[in-house]
Amino acid sequence: MHILIVEDNSLVASGIRTGLMLHGFACEIADSAAAAQRSMASGHFDACVLDLGLPDGDGITLLQQWRGNASTLPVLILTARDTLEDKVLAFQSGSDDYLTKPFELQELALRLQALLRRVRGSATDSLQLGDLQVNTASGEVLRGNERIELSRREWALLQALLQARGRVLSTAQLHDSLYGFDMDVGSNAVNVHVHHLRRKLGNDLIETVRGVGFRLGARHSEHSA
Template sequence: MHVLLIEDDPLVASGIRSGLMMYDFVVDHVSTIQAAGQIMQSVVSDVVILDRGLPDGDGLQLLQSWRDQGNATPVLMLTARDAVRDRVDGLQCGADDYLVKPFDLDELVARLHALLRRVSGRSQGMTVHGALTLDPHAREVRVSGQLVTLSRRELVLLEAFLHSPRSVLSADQLKDSLYGLSDDVESNALNVHIHHLRRKLGSGIIETVRGLGYRLGKPEAVHIPGTPHKGQQ
């Protein structure tokens, strides 16, 4: 999943970015409100981590402007301000969650997963799609209980589809989920990852919507190639 991190402290930002990448998040980092506004116009982020005290203004003002414009991207406010009034102000301005510095990385990751579950309408941590289950914390995918080994990019791509099971996702949206702005991306990289997912989880796991993009296949299409599935039983 793509995370936009807006944090002006380079040491804190580096620690968060490194920690989240260990959990297969794709992280782009900016340190000012101006840079955040620019990147939000070109990249689709799944969640934003927003510091309040930024060099060119208050993060709450940025958040309020996003909400006024109808931008519903989940935002986790991350700040050293721990007074009740500060937390209330953040939530009232549109923050979906509020975490006070210093914090534990595992808690931050758990809160981000909770935000993503909320957006996709799920109440449980485990994602289930037919015979497929994905454990976001263990980073494991199983089909009918059998472990399926996916690369980091394949796992992130699968998560993008599972978080938007009824949506058609454009190639640009999927690339934003897979890569940061600094990544060197080959032109056919997305097609290669989709091909590998189909080879490992069944050709129907991802459907091509001509001219628009891709969407998650029906639950009954999930199977490990070479094993029976519902359509063959």
């Protein structure tokens, strides 16, 4: 999953990115409203962690602009502002969740997972994909009673496909979900992870749409919808 972190404090932003990467997220940092707008225009994100006190404007104004442009990107406000009035304004402006500083990284990761679960239309963390059972919160994948170990990149790939719910994702979109924008990796990296995931979970898990990208196979998409 690819997360946009809008935070002007470099230490806080770096800490959030490091913590979320440990939970399988790829992250891009924007340190201002202008940088966030550029990131939104140039790439695909699955959710945003948005600070309100930005050096070139207020996060609420930025959020209102996104919603005014019909953006449905899930947004979690992360701020030191803790009054009821601040929270009401944030939700009225289109925020999906609100977390105050100081905070625990584990709680932030769990809230983001819950946001993405709601977008996917699932009430629980447990999904049945054919003969596989997938827990989207813990990252556990079972076939029967056997646990299948996935690397962090393989898990991120599976999450991105689950989030798409059968839609085709381009190689570029999957690259962003696995690595973010600032990772210089080989052009064949996504294909390598697709190959490894198929080998572990079954060849029919991921369908190749030639010239376009990849999606969950039809049987798995039906079970995960």
